[in-house]
Every structure is written in structure tokens, then in C-alpha cells.
Amino acid sequence: MAKTTLIILLPCFLLVASLLPAIHAVKYIVTNNVPNTPGGIFFNQQIGVNFTIQTMGAANQFIWKVFKENTPAERKDVPVINVYISEFPGPALAYTNGDNINISAPSLKDFCMPLSKAKFKFSGLMYHEMTHLFQWSGNRTAPGGLTEGTADYVMVKSTFNYDKNTYTKPGSGSKWDEGYGVTERFLEYCDSLKLGFTADLNKMMRYAYSDDYFMKLLGKPLNQLWKEYKAKYGNKP
Known part of the structure; x- marks a missing residue:
């Protein structure tokens, strides 16, 4: 069996703006390089x-919405995405x-179990990975x-949290940039202090990053924000 490739061109505008001329477009390409392996067969079938x-x-579309990037000028230019x-x-x-x-065919088969949740879990994975392509860093x-x-933040907001029952609890972690669930929960806390904080932080990181962005957006040093966040949830390890 030859490898499977499908290419599709979708406009970058929401449906409500579908009557406007398309200025930007993203091309999505998916290629199964291992269609005859157990993982490749699983991908094709499930x-x-x-x-x-x-x-x-x-x-x-969801990532642009979460980041409040309403115009092409605000967005990272990503003309083609290959999976x-x-x-x-x-x-x-x-x-x-x-x-x-890049998705590991052997690992995907184990990750997507049980079969009844295969597409749901795969969707969560894609929301996380797609965020990496569009976020500013x-x-x-x-x-x-x-x-x-931040990639986990988008995944959680999308409702495709494939690990909802065991996902990181608020207040967990030893440092704010520990990553994944620990940092995601901290970003949610910062959102509670200023609506749209995470989107604003992403925009500020277009060209450079500084811990001072937290001070500019929330009026408190990053270390103080982390300490107050931890204290709110009983300084969990």
C-alpha cells in the first residue's frame, strides 16, 4: 500500500466572514509514511x-480565537502545515x-486507547501541537x-483535555515554568487576575520575551505572583 497523502486548502476566516475575499490561507497536508505498520494501520482505520x-x-481557528488574533497582521504567518x-x-x-x-505511529496506538475515545484524544493532541506552530515565543x-x-492552555480551553480526570490540579508544581499542566494552571490563575492575560502575554512575545511582561500586565513581579498563586492553593508540592 502506498503512503497516504491528502492536501486541502482552507480559508483563514471564520464562517461568518466567508463572504470576504480570502487574504490569508493555510494549506494542511497529512502524510502517513508507515501505512503498513500496526501504528499506521491504526491511524488509517481509527x-x-x-x-x-x-x-x-x-x-x-480556535487558536486565533483564544489568542484574540482577529486579523492576519496579528498572526504568525504559517502558509503550510504538514502532519x-x-x-x-x-x-x-x-x-x-x-x-x-511529527506523530509517532507506534505511540499513537497506545495513547488513543480505549478506541471509543481515540478521536477525542487525538484531537487534544492536535490542539496542543498546532498551538506550537501559531504561538509567539x-x-x-x-x-x-x-x-x-501555553499549548496545554489552548488544549484545555478547547475541551479536548484528553487527561481530564488526572490532569494537573491547581497549585501543583515547584516553579511557574515547569511546563504543561503546572504552567497551564498558573496561566489560568493569571487570567483570573486580568481577563485575557494569556492572550496579551502571547502578543507581547512576538519579538522578545521578558519576565517583566508579568509586571506590565499584572502590576506584580513574576516571583510574587507565583508565591501568591502557591499560597492560594496551600503550597502544594
């Missing part, structure tokens, strides 16, 4: 290229490089834990 394309489009279903060394389920999302000067936490 997820599929069409569903992946649909999820990419929905995630793309590759492949086999690669290491335990990682997925990673991004450039404007590409201060030209890669932002802490890695912050970018991972």
Missing part, C-alpha cells in the same frame, strides 16, 4: 486523514519542527515550560 484535516482547521505519521526513535508521542507536526527566547504550558 483516525484517518480526513478527520485530521478537519481537526487541523478547527484547531487553527507526518511516522516511526522515530525515542518515547515521544509527537513533536514539532518548523511548521511540521519571543524568537525562541521564552522558557520552554511557558510555551508547553
Whole structure:
């Protein structure tokens, strides 16, 4: 069986703006490089290229909405996104490089169990990974834990939290940029202090990153905000 590739071109405007001329467009390409392996077969049978394309489009629009990027000028220019279903060394389920999302076929099969939740869990994974392609990171000067936490923040907001029952509880962690759930919960706390904080922080990181952005947005140093956040939830480890 030859590898499966599907290309689709979707406008970057919400449906309510579909009558306006398309100024921006993102091309979504999905390629199953290992269709004859157990993981590749699982992807084709349980997820599929069409569903992946649909999820990419929905995630793309949702990310712009969460980041309050209403015009092309506010958004990172990402003309083409490739998703590759492949086999690669290491335990990682997925990673991004450039404007590409690489998904481990063997790991995906285990991650998506039970089958009844396969598409739901896959959607959460895609919302997280797609965020990495569209978020600002201060030209890669932002802490890695912050970018991972922001990607989780979008995933949680999307309601496709594939780990909802065991997801990181508020107040957990030892440092604010620990990443993933720890940082996601801290960002939610900062949102509670200033509506739209996370979107504003993302916009400020377009060209550079500084801890001082927290002071500018919330009027308190980052270390103080973390201490107050931890104290609110009983200084959980």
C-alpha cells in the first residue's frame, strides 16, 4: 500500500466572514509514511486523514480565537502545515519542527486507547501541537515550560483535555515554568487576575520575551505572583 497523502486548502476566516475575499490561507497536508505498520494501520482505520484535516482547521481557528488574533497582521504567518505519521526513535508521542507536526505511529496506538475515545484524544493532541506552530515565543527566547504550558492552555480551553480526570490540579508544581499542566494552571490563575492575560502575554512575545511582561500586565513581579498563586492553593508540592 502506498503512503497516504491528502492536501486541502482552507480559508483563514471564520464562517461568518466567508463572504470576504480570502487574504490569508493555510494549506494542511497529512502524510502517513508507515501505512503498513500496526501504528499506521491504526491511524488509517481509527483516525484517518480526513478527520485530521478537519481537526487541523478547527484547531487553527480556535487558536486565533483564544489568542484574540482577529486579523492576519496579528498572526504568525504559517502558509503550510504538514502532519507526518511516522516511526522515530525515542518515547515521544509527537513533536514539532518548523511548521511540521511529527506523530509517532507506534505511540499513537497506545495513547488513543480505549478506541471509543481515540478521536477525542487525538484531537487534544492536535490542539496542543498546532498551538506550537501559531504561538509567539519571543524568537525562541521564552522558557520552554511557558510555551508547553501555553499549548496545554489552548488544549484545555478547547475541551479536548484528553487527561481530564488526572490532569494537573491547581497549585501543583515547584516553579511557574515547569511546563504543561503546572504552567497551564498558573496561566489560568493569571487570567483570573486580568481577563485575557494569556492572550496579551502571547502578543507581547512576538519579538522578545521578558519576565517583566508579568509586571506590565499584572502590576506584580513574576516571583510574587507565583508565591501568591502557591499560597492560594496551600503550597502544594
